[in-house]
Amino acid sequence: MAVVFKPTHVQRKALALVKGGAKHILLFGGSRSGKTTVLVMVIIFRALMYAGSRHLICRYRAKDARSSVLRETLLPWLNNTIGSNGYNYLAHESMITLYNGSEIWIGGLGDREQADKILGHEYNTIYFNEISQLSYAAVTTAYSRLAMKVPGCRNLFLYDCNPGSPLHWAYRIFIRKQQFLNGDPLVKPELYVSMILNPEDNKINLPDDYISDVLDALPEKQKARFKDGAWVKSEGVIYEKFDESMILKAADMPAGYDRIAAGQDFGLNITNVKIGWVGDVIYVLADYGAFNMTTLSFNEELTARGWFIQSFPTYCDPAGGERIQEITGGVKANNSVDSGIDFINAKIERGQFFVADSCTGVLSEIWDYCRDEAGEIVKVNDHFMDALRYAVFSDVQMGVIVS
Ligand SMILES: Nc1ncnc2c1ncn2[C@@H]1O[C@H](COP(=O)(O)OP(=O)(O)OP(=O)(O)O)[C@@H](O)[C@H]1O
């Protein structure tokens, strides 16, 4: 029997927001609040309305996109709306073709092969699911792919997430309405809109005891995020004691440093963090990250940015192998994760750790870098955190810095 999509009151508002003329639409809020369902419905409507159009749904891990978006939401709602004869799911392509020639692609931006595959096409809609896990570099790399032309169809970026920390890039752009990289006001703020959806608003579609027995029982910070949709530091955040008073404007940074070093992380998200020491105090001077870039091009980009104006060691992810030689001043980093973290935390607690406000990569990750309930570091959105640790701790370990 066909099930008709009945939007909740707030989903109705979200639909109005999508139609309202903005280009970037973020739905954030607590868990099970109906964010993904309404955005998937938007994609289905658009795919049906504009024959031959193409839409992408992506998140960090392709397997999460397939389980939580494709199987739990997209396929059931396609079955409800156009029925199983109205579309064809090509599992090996992670792609759905509709009877009118429109396509819906599903994938992950977290591994190179997947990213290359999905970014090899042009789209009318790109929906970034759970952006708290995606780096700003990954998202902006996908921006150029919103280039498909279908008459009458206004191309859109859709985003959803459970809120991250108030230092996360999405908070800066959508809530504070600032450009991510320099903090200036957005040039066209009207193109960026966001809306909060909470589980309370979706009560009708949730098990009776979900809010009272599951969400109300969460520890305080998790409850703030997952029930109330608040942008707060995560539970188990590793650099818990870092606070906003440690973020310095350029004018408040020292004029010179006793010593400079950098840390380099490799991977699909490639990052570099540069630090300076004055006595025992660490200043994070600059950071740069890119998505899906070769090490050589990345180093050229750093050079073009005047990165290597001084000469200093760049401590690189020891797993980088031959790539280490492609980085100016590249040497193997010390990769003792727990000791490195303890060292940085001790610096933070003693008031000996500062970050320039231009270091958007480090800042965007520092309050979301956390351990899970089992005490394991959550290996998501940690690219600048690794580079920072290589920079700081390798110097110390090699006895260059006596602390
Ligand atoms: N309009 C609707 N009609 C029927 N069921 C709905 C509707 N909206 C949401 N649901 C159901 O509510 C539940 C939560 O919805 P959804 O997955 O969209 O929430 P979410 O905000 O994306 O959650 P999460 O934060 O966990 O990603 C799902 O079981 C979904 O099927």
Ligand SMILES: [Mg+2]
């Ligand atoms: Mg969701």
